[in-house]
Amino acid sequence: MKKDIILAGVGGQGILSIAACIGLAAVSAGMNLKQAEVHGMSQRGGDVQSHLRISDDEIHSDLIPQGKADIIISVEPMESLRYLPMLSKDGWIITNTAPFVNIPNYPPIEGIIEEIEKVPNHVAIDADKIAKEIKAVKSANMVILGAASKHIGISYEQLQEGVRMLFGRKGEDVVNANLRALEEGRKFAI
Amino acid sequence: MQRLLLLGDEAIAQAAIDAGISGIYAYPGTPSTEITEYVQNSKEAKAKGIRSSWSTNEKTAMEAALGMSYAGKRAMVCMKHVGLNVAADPFVNSAITGANGGLIIVAADDRFMHSSQNEQDSRALAKFALMPVLEPSNQQEAYDMVYYGFELSEKYRIPVMLRITTRLAHSRAGVTRREQRNQNEMRLPTNLRQFVLLPSIARKQYKSLLENQTPFETESENSGYNKYIDGKNKKLGIITTGIAYNYLMENYPNGTLEYPLLKITQYPVPRKLVEKLYEECEEILVLEEGSPMVEELLRGLLDKGKKVYGRLDGTVPRDGELNPVIVAKALGLKTEEGLKIPGNVVGRPPSLCAGCPHIDSVVALNEALSKYAKGNVFSDIGCYTLAALPPYESINSCVDMGASITMAKGAADAGLKPAVAVIGDSTFTHSGITGLLDAVNDKSNITVVILDNATTGMTGGQQSSAYGHIEEICKGLGVEEEHIIVMNPVKSKSEENMEIIKRELEYDGVSVLIPRRECIQTLSRKSKEKRAGK
Numbered sequence: 001m002k003k004d005i006i007l008a009g010v011g012g013q014g015i016l017s018i019a020a021c022i023g024l025a026a027v028s029a030g031m032n033l034k035q036a037e038v039h040g041m042s043q044r045g046g047d048v049q050s051h052l053r054i055s056d057d058e059i060h061s062d063l064i065p066q067g068k069a070d071i072i073i074s075v076e077p078m079e080s081l082r083y084l085p086m087l088s089k090d091g092w093i094i095t096n097t098a099p100f101v102n103i104p105n106y107p108p109i110e111g112i113i114e115e116i117e118k119v120p121n122h123v124a125i126d127a128d129k130i131a132k133e134i135k136a137v138k139s140a141n142m143v144i145l146g147a148a149s150k151h152i153g154i155s156y157e158q159l160q161e162g163v164r165m166l167f168g169r170k171g172e173d174v175v176n177a178n179l180r181a182l183e184e185g186r187k188f189a190i
Numbered sequence: 191m192q193r194l195l196l197l198g199d200e201a202i203a204q205a206a207i208d209a210g211i212s213g214i215y216a217y218p219g220t221p222s223t224e225i226t227e228y229v230q231n232s233k234e235a236k237a238k239g240i241r242s243s244w245s246t247n248e249k250t251a252m253e254a255a256l257g258m259s260y261a262g263k264r265a266m267v268c269m270k271h272v273g274l275n276v277a278a279d280p281f282v283n284s285a286i287t288g289a290n291g292g293l294i295i296v297a298a299d300d301r302f303m304h305s306s307q308n309e310q311d312s313r314a315l316a317k318f319a320l321m322p323v324l325e326p327s328n329q330q331e332a333y334d335m336v337y338y339g340f341e342l343s344e345k346y347r348i349p350v351m352l353r354i355t356t357r358l359a360h361s362r363a364g365v366t367r368r369e370q371r372n373q374n375e376m377r378l379p380t381n382l383r384q385f386v387l388l389p390s391i392a393r394k395q396y397k398s399l400l401e402n403q404t405p406f407e408t409e410s411e412n413s414g415y416n417k418y419i420d421g422k423n424k425k426l427g428i429i430t431t432g433i434a435y436n437y438l439m440e441n442y443p444n445g446t447l448e449y450p451l452l453k454i455t456q457y458p459v460p461r462k463l464v465e466k467l468y469e470e471c472e473e474i475l476v477l478e479e480g481s482p483m484v485e486e487l488l489r490g491l492l493d494k495g496k497k498v499y500g501r502l503d504g505t506v507p508r509d510g511e512l513n514p515v516i517v518a519k520a521l522g523l524k525t526e527e528g529l530k531i532p533g534n535v536v537g538r539p540p541s542l543c544a545g546c547p548h549i550d551s552v553v554a555l556n557e558a559l560s561k562y563a564k565g566n567v568f569s570d571i572g573c574y575t576l577a578a579l580p581p582y583e584s585i586n587s588c589v590d591m592g593a594s595i596t597m598a599k600g601a602a603d604a605g606l607k608p609a610v611a612v613i614g615d616s617t618f619t620h621s622g623i624t625g626l627l628d629a630v631n632d633k634s635n636i637t638v639v640i641l642d643n644a645t646t647g648m649t650g651g652q653q654s655s656a657y658g659h660i661e662e663i664c665k666g667l668g669v670e671e672e673h674i675i676v677m678n679p680v681k682s683k684s685e686e687n688m689e690i691i692k693r694e695l696e697y698d699g700v701s702v703l704i705p706r707r708e709c710i711q712t713l714s715r716k717s718k719e720k721r722a723g724k
Contacts, residue, residue, distance in 0.1 A: 010538065023362065027195055036361040037197075038304070039220055039650075044573065046540035051361075061440035062361035062433070065514035067526020081535045085528035102541065107534040115532040170722070 001031070002055035003153045004064040006083045009075035010100045011048045014141035017166060018073060019050050021145060025154045025162035026054040036062040045102050047079055054153070073148045075127070075141050076100045077112045084119070092121040094148040094189070096140060098128035123147050123189050130184050139181035146185020156186065192367045198358035201329040201365045202268075202296060203228035205336035210371035212263035212291075213241040215251035217620060218649035219270030220305040221359035222298035226268055227652070238373065244646075246655040247591070247620040248273035252280040252295070259293040259349070260385055262377030264340055268296040271312050276591065276621065278315065284349045285319040286395045287385045291374050292340035293349040295321075298359050301479060301511040305648075307571070307590065309509065311481035313457065316351040320399055322406045323351045323457040324415070325432040329363040331455065335415070337368060342409060346402055347384075355479050357511065358433050403458060410460040416453065418463050423448040427471030429464070430454065431484055434477035437517040459484055468496065475520060476500035479512050542576050547707035550679035550687070551641055552577040552584040554705075555612070557684075558691035566606060570594040570622075572614035573647045585612055592621025599625065599634045608695040611638045616646040616654040623663060629700050630668040637694050638702045643709040651712040664702045673701035680707065 005022070009015040019035050026033050036051040051064045066085055071092045074080030080095035087093065095116060099109050116124050127143035136142075142163065149156050163182055167175045196204060203225045206214060216226040229235045229242040245251035248269040255267035269277060274297050281295060297312035316323045324339050326332035332354065339350040383391050410416055430438050431454045439447070452467045454460070468474060468488070473496060476485040485500035499505040505520045506512070518525045542549050552574070559566060569575060569585035570593060577584040587597055594611035602609035613622050618640050629636055640660055646652040656663075664674045673694065677687050687705070694701040 011540070023195060027364065032364065033195065034361055034363045036357055039224070039360050044540040044543060044576065044648075045538075047538045057444075059363075060436040060443075061514045062357045062363075062436065063513050065440060065518070065526070067528035078535055079538075081532050084531055087528055088526065102544075103536065103538055105536050107536060111534045115534065119529070 001153050004069045005052040006069045006072045006086050007050040007052055008072060008079040008083050009048060011045055013075040015050055015075055018141050018145050019052050020166050021162035022052060022152060024165045025158040029154060029158050031056060032059050034059045034062050047082060049083060071151050073144060075144055081115055092151050093119050094123045096127040096144055097124050098126050125188050131181055134180050134184055136177035136181045139178050142178045142181035143185035146182040147189040149186050194365050195362055196329055196365045197224055197360060197362050198329050198332050198354055199224035200228045201333040202336055205333040206266045207232060207235050208367060208370045209337045209340050210264050210373045211240060211266050212373045213258050214266045215245050215255045216268040217245050217248050217251055217273060218646050218652045219273045220649055221300055221356045222268045222270045223649045225296060244653050248277040249280060252277035255293060256280060256284050259289045259291045262291045263374045264292040266294045271297055271299040271310050272306060274312050274315055282319040283387060285321045286387060286392055286399055288347040289343050289349050290379045292343040294339045294352050295349055296352045299355045301355050304356055312353050313483055321349060321351055323353050325353045325455050327433050327435045327455055329365050333365045355433060407458045410456045410458055411462050413456055415456045416460045416463055419451045421448050421450040424471050427467040427474050429476045429484060431478045434479045434512055437512050437514045438477060440514040441518045441523055473497040477517060540576060543710050545710040547643055547679045548574045548641055551705040552582045554684055554687040554691055556584050557688045566608055567610045567612055568594040568597040570613040570617045572617050574612060574614060574641055591617055592625055595622050595625035595638055598636045599629045602635045609636045611636060613640055615640060615642040615656040619656040627667045633699055635698050636700055640704045642704050642706040645709045645712045647709045651709060660704055669700050669702050675703050677703060677705045679705035
């Protein structure tokens with residue numbers, strides 16, 4: 001088993017939490033992992049991405065080769081498209097449809113959704129809305145992870161365990177909110 | 191042994207704790223910051239009494255680490271590549287004094303300038319200083335090399351550079367820990383003149399550094415970190431340095447590489463191994479995550495030997511970082527293009543955060559300067575450098591830490607009026623103080639704006655050495671008290687702030703304005719922690 005995942009979003013949207021959940025789950029499942037992050041200047045409201053690679057075999061490069069990613073998981077719709085050159089021909093896009101508008105020239109959202117729908121394998125979900133509905137506004141990222149859960153190659157139970165490990169020190173309420181978000185995302189994508 | 195999931199930076203930090211350092215010294219700088227932060231947050235490090243607070247700049251960090259080494263204890267000092275320029279004086283001379291307790295200098299190079307002003311290769315400075323270098327290719331090697339680096343350092347009494355690059359620093363992987371070593375007892379150098387670089391002593395010490403180059407190279411050949419991996423197809427021999435190895439192997443999974451390979455991760459360059467590859471193969475490809483340093487050596491001045499491919503002939507781009515596709519193309523392998531980015535996707539450059547105090551400061555400054563021609567504002571390294579971009583377009587320079595004040599002074603000397611320097615609080619104490627003294631001594635006609643957000647913001651909100659000291663420092667340097675003015679950069683005060691700036695721009699002499707309001711990021715982090723505490 002080997003999965004190459006691009007995580008995308010805007011600085012501060014919580015893509016590193018998604019990476020950490022998958023990472024914790026993968027490591028407790030005894031898999032190898034490499035995960036490259038972006039720190040520093042680009043974190044200030046800029047586009048951020050993380051290359052997450054999990055495999056039963058040895059992983060060499062910290063970066064996924066262009067055109068070889070199995071999945072793009074994006075917390076922001078336009079950002080999901082920025083990494084299309086990374087996606088393999090039969091790869092999946094799992095993305096939020098709620099735009100994060102912090103630039104004056106953000107394009108019309110309809111055109112962005114249209115482009116997402118052109119990718120044969122896609123899941124587009126309004127994670128912000130769902131997170132609000134289940135009173136877990138800060139967990140839109142976990143809704144997206146839930147929507148991606150069946151494509152990651154890690155069992156759902158292991159992902160839940162990853163959420164518990166990641167948020168455990170923040171208390172039971174935070175853990176449960178994130179587990180609910182994960183579940184809603186999963187249900188949406190089924 | 192325990193296995194942890196660690197960033198390259200964190201692997202180095204954990205190894206330093208485990209290998210028995212007594213102190214770590216650093217000024218924050220991407221991609222090196224997380225090394226020191228990890229030690230600061232480590233309970234083990236605390237229990238072991240390892241000192242780890244931030245230094246004022248890389249030079250003070252380097253010197254303090256050298257002092258700890260003088261006292262016989264192990265020390266690590268960390269910086270980004272351009273930070274090594276700041277520390278260059280003690281760095282180069284430390285190779286001549288040598289070490290006493292083990293001393294490792296971590297230089298984290300930001301190839302492609304993800305968050306930097308240039309992409310210089312720290313191996314060049316180590317070579318300049320005649321210092322051994324370790325350049326790990328993965329997180330585990332980074333961990334192991336800290337142990338080895340301290341052994342090497344104490345065996346030859348030489349500081350050792352550990353050179354990493356962004357993709358290793360900021361990528362996570364599994365790392366297995368080793369048995370922990372105790373810290374050294376205090377033990378001064380047996381020769382109390384070892385660190386006295388008077389010419390007569392320095393000449394002797396320098397000779398012994400030169401003599402040590404041979405054993406350093408022998409170490410490079412025998413340590414096991416430089417690996418010669420034979421292959422059947424001798425048409426091409428490949429040399430990789432550092433993480434370039436990973437990008438090569440990504441293209442040849444499961445032992446499919448048929449060319450002989452020399453994986454270099456330790457310097458001086460192991461000449462015997464290079465010679466073996468050169469003799470056995472028809473042509474050579476050099477893959478370096480950095481400048482073409484090994485490649486230049488191999489080609490020589492006249493490049494009349496065997497055909498060499500690399501960054502210098504365009505087989506690999508001359509600038510930027512490597513990736514698996516660049517390496518595949520260099521080897522003539524098939525690559526995937528992927529889908530195109532749709533035309534409606536627009537750039538999302540980094541920007542100042544909503545509510546950032548710098549926004550109020552630069553807006554007031556823009557307004558105050560509106561009656562003058564453009565081009566009067568010199569700035570520095572920090573979040574506020576983003577004010578160069580629309581919509582503010584407030585600043586006209588960003589060169590190196592502290593250069594805003596001295597460049598404004600030089601331009602004022604040339605007759606530019608007004609000449610404004612915009613610098614952050616942490617950058618001011620890093621390298622701005624001496625420049626301000628120059629300006630005071632010369633009665634230069636400059637207006638210095640010290641944006642005090644009470645933190646080192648760009649690197650994630652580390653303790654600023656300037657905290658609580660700025661006015662006193664300025665007074666002490668001789669800036670007149672009535673021209674040291676603290677401002678509150680909020681919207682409701684914008685008119686008042688603009689008037690203050692206007693007035694000080696008119697003043698003939700040095701004035702210092704200090705817009706003071708806490709960074710919105712550290713403020714919200716603190717209030718979150720407070721709430722969690724309740």
